[in-house]
Amino acid sequence: MTTPAMIIDFEATDVSKEAEATQLGWRNVSFDDQGDLVAEVVYYRDDNQQSNVRFCKPDRAISYGAMAVSHIMPSDVEHALSHKLVVPQYLPVGEAYIIGHNIDYDIQVAANASVDVSQYKRICTQALARRLLPELDSHSLGALTYAINPDLARQYCRNAHNAGWDVTFTLWLLEHLCELGDITSMEQLYLASEEARIPKIMPIGNDHRGKLIADMAKDPKDRGFLQWVVKTIKDKPYLVEACRQALITSINPNVSGMERQS
Structure with a gap:
């Protein structure tokens, strides 16, 4: 059907x-x-x-x-x-x-x-x-x-x-x-x-809004904010997924977030 x-x-x-x-x-x-x-x-x-x-x-x-x-x-x-x-x-x-x-x-x-x-x-x-x-x-x-x-x-x-x-x-x-x-x-x-629906640009944070999420994962000063989003934000699942994927890719550039999750 x-x-x-x-x-x-x-x-x-x-x-x-x-x-x-x-x-x-x-x-x-x-x-x-x-x-x-x-x-x-x-x-x-x-x-x-x-x-x-x-x-x-x-x-x-x-x-x-x-x-x-x-x-x-x-x-x-x-x-x-x-x-x-x-x-x-x-x-x-x-x-x-x-x-x-x-x-x-x-x-x-x-x-x-x-x-x-x-x-x-x-x-x-x-x-x-x-x-x-x-x-x-x-x-x-x-x-x-x-x-x-x-x-x-x-x-x-x-x-x-x-x-x-x-x-x-x-x-x-x-x-x-x-x-x-x-x-x-x-x-x-x-x-x-x-x-x-998975954003590429950070939509929140006074010091982070407007930055490319992929670039943030490569910067030690910004990576902590991505980790905070993943652990803390509960009502923005697509933003959390974007941050999670970026963090994973920054560790292993050859593996995408979606591949790592599966």
Whole structure:
């Protein structure tokens, strides 16, 4: 049985770890026998470019900051079903590839709606874009849409921050990234995302932020900070893995971190 794959996007009450959905967008995707990405057709939309979308009612208040982004107000969701009913209804049960731009946020919103996300294999288009398109000045979804297809962006990006449209923009980006990376299967896409999520530049520390992690492992003054990250940081697994790999490679340059781990 083929593992399901779905692009998702949420509009939500706020940007905290407790954020709850006000709108869910989704679209099923797969790779065909020729290795091309295929998306389900959404027939019932007036403009079939837009992906599936549903409003839902959160238990938390919608922040003014969220209203300014999504333009979803309490009156828009007053008569909608609870997010704990809507979100589990449409997201897969069990193992699935879940794709999104900054996917960890969307997965957290799904978990806050009582979805069991433990078997989801997360694929982050933002991480992939940063790795495959490093020359761009911004890796926001809107900026990337303009970069890869300015004509479509000019026509449709005014709809940004509607969850259904953001899923469509993510689909267009994903198609481009798969072409750039010569990606022809969902598992290959997942592994590419996992690799891309491991940072090359240190994102924390007043004296270390902005440094190449590989170079830090070679400097006795910086190596201790990498060791501290590995031992201490609990909520940034990809940063910890980057530091661990760099430390291993600095000891034996002929063995990569992933090879040493296995």
